[in-house]
Amino acid sequence: xxxxxxxxxxxxxxxxxxxxxxxxxxxxxxxxxxxxxxxxxxxxxxxxxxxxxxxxxxxxxxxxxxxxxxxxxxxxxxxxxxxxxxxxxxxxxxxxxxxxxxxxxxxxxxxxxxxxxxxxxxxxxxxxxxxxxxxxxxxxxxxxxxxxxxxxxxxxxxxxxxxxxxxxxxxxxxxxxxxxxxxxxxxxxxxxxxxxxxxxxxxxxxxxxxxxxxxxxxxxxxxxxxxxxxxxxxxxxxxxxxxxxxxxxxxxxxxxxxxxxxxxxxxxxxxxxxxxxxxxxxxxxxxxxxxxxxxxxxxxxxxxxxxxxxxxxxxxxxxxxxxxxxxxxxxxxxxxxxxxxxxxxxxxxxxxxxxxxxxxxxxxxxxxxxxxxxxxxxxxxxxxxxxxxxxxxxxxxxxxxxxxxxxxxxxxxxxxxxxxxxxxxxxxxxxxxxxxxxxxxxxxxxxxxxxxxxxxxxxxxxxxxxxxxxxxxxxxxxxx
Numbered sequence: 001x002x003x004x005x006x007x008x009x010x011x012x013x014x015x016x017x018x019x020x021x022x023x024x025x026x027x028x029x030x031x032x033x034x035x036x037x038x039x040x041x042x043x044x045x046x047x048x049x050x051x052x053x054x055x056x057x058x059x060x061x062x063x064x065x066x067x068x069x070x071x072x073x074x075x076x077x078x079x080x081x082x083x084x085x086x087x088x089x090x091x092x093x094x095x096x097x098x099x100x101x102x103x104x105x106x107x108x109x110x111x112x113x114x115x116x117x118x119x120x121x122x123x124x125x126x127x128x129x130x131x132x133x134x135x136x137x138x139x140x141x142x143x144x145x146x147x148x149x150x151x152x153x154x155x156x157x158x159x160x161x162x163x164x165x166x167x168x169x170x171x172x173x174x175x176x177x178x179x180x181x182x183x184x185x186x187x188x189x190x191x192x193x194x195x196x197x198x199x200x201x202x203x204x205x206x207x208x209x210x211x212x213x214x215x216x217x218x219x220x221x222x223x224x225x226x227x228x229x230x231x232x233x234x235x236x237x238x239x240x241x242x243x244x245x246x247x248x249x250x251x252x253x254x255x256x257x258x259x260x261x262x263x264x265x266x267x268x269x270x271x272x273x274x275x276x277x278x279x280x281x282x283x284x285x286x287x288x289x290x291x292x293x294x295x296x297x298x299x300x301x302x303x304x305x306x307x308x309x310x311x312x313x314x315x316x317x318x319x320x321x322x323x324x325x326x327x328x329x330x331x332x333x334x335x336x337x338x339x340x341x342x343x344x345x346x347x348x349x350x351x352x353x354x355x356x357x358x359x360x361x362x363x364x365x366x367x368x369x370x371x372x373x374x375x376x377x378x379x380x381x382x383x384x385x386x387x388x389x390x391x392x393x394x395x396x397x398x399x400x401x402x403x404x405x406x407x408x409x410x411x412x413x414x415x416x417x418x419x420x421x422x423x424x425x426x427x428x429x430x431x432x433x434x435x436x437x438x439x440x441x442x443x444x445x446x447x448x449x450x451x452x453x454x455x456x457x458x459x460x461x462x463x464x465x466x467x468x469x470x471x472x473x474x475x476x477x478x479x480x
Contacts, residue, residue, distance in 0.1 A: 021204040033084040034242035039076040092291035105325035115392035117414040119148035119171040138216035165190035188258030213281035226254040229281040280355040309335035370394040373405035380430035
């Protein structure tokens with residue numbers, strides 16, 4: 001009987017071990033929040049002590065403890081959960097080095113002109129493969145051009161079990177006109193595929209106690225490589241309580257045949273496949289900057305707010321932004337002071353390969369942030385029907401140590417690009433550019449803006465009004 005129980009236990013352990021990727025969310029939660037396990041053990045010891053100790057009215061004492069033990073455990077778990085989360089933000093600023101800089105790195109001509117929504121529309125419109133759809137996008141550097149890359153994943157729950165990922169769609173983000181390139185290649189393991197050829201199923205069997213950052217794809221020498229950065233956790237002790245701090249563990253490179261190769265950060269820097277491309281995880285870069293707000297302690301964060309920063313996102317356009325500069329690829333994050341202000345307070349530049357953090361402080365300077373930059377674009381062009389157009393992806397651009405916000409004006413259906421607007425963060429001057437030639441000239445300092453006369457502006461307004469009248473007349477004719 002005992003042998004059967006032992007065999008059943010061993011069999012159960014083997015089954016759990018084999019299917020361990022399915023249990024990863026629960027396992028990693030307790031792994032990176034060890035204080036929760038600690039408080040449960042503390043509660044168990046207290047319970048054992050009261051139940052074993054010899055005392056008068058022992059039965060009454062045990063009954064009282066049993067009736068309150070659930071409440072005690074609840075508050076212990078609540079404390080442990082709060083501690084595990086807040087201690088990361090309190091301790092990270094002490095361990096990280098924020099290197100002060102005086103100037104911003106100059107941008108290159110490799111500037112992202114096409115927003116994601118337009119790239120998605122172009123990629124989707126060019127897709128002619130039945131059974132497939134576009135997967136989650138990401139921005140990477142392909143052939144020295146920032147590009148939007150979408151994986152081709154099975155379109156349907158059943159197909160995820162039957163067919164492989166078909167390759168990727170590449171849209172050059174440095175161009176305004178429609179462009180897309182489909183690279184067809186079966187991937188032996190990939191996103192969305194089920195079960196044993198699923199990307200995460202295979203990666204968690206290689207390295208279990210890590211979290212993964214966003215997956216992206218690199219096309220090089222006729223091969224598609226799936227890149228998955230891994231975030232590990234380092235154990236620390238705070239007055240007897242264990243906690244973990246996230247760190248860049250390395251990344252996985254998976255080729256189309258399903259061969260998996262894990263590289264430590266120092267190995268990744270020397271790898272030919274990753275040459276000239278991003279390495280350091282996007283979400284870890286953001287977490288490091290978020291933790292800066294806690295550098296003066298918890299009381300300051302909740303009540304005093306001295307020197308406290310905030311990251312301001314616009315809709316889905318979440319920082320950090322990947323920029324190509326003359327110093328290499330950088331993650332850019334602008335922060336505002338705590339409160340209602342929308343001016344830039346501090347700028348963080350994180351090297352997208354090494355993870356080195358640089359900080360530009362702006363004492364006494366007033367620079368417009370991305371939120372207000374979009375308002376100035378609307379204000380500069382009142383003749384645009386803003387009920388039919390929207391502003392997308394305000395991105396930073398550096399020229400002559402001057403920060404500009406590049407805002408794209410696109411129709412609501414993302415069917416193309418109307419124009420690009422560069423907003424000087426210091427003067428709020430708006431420069432509207434439509435052609436690739438003008439944009440290139442502006443970036444290379446050869447652009448000469450032609451100021452519109454009052455007469456020209458009036459003519460444009462009249463032209464817009466006449467266009468509206470024609471549209472109304474056409475609509476009335478259809479209604480008749």
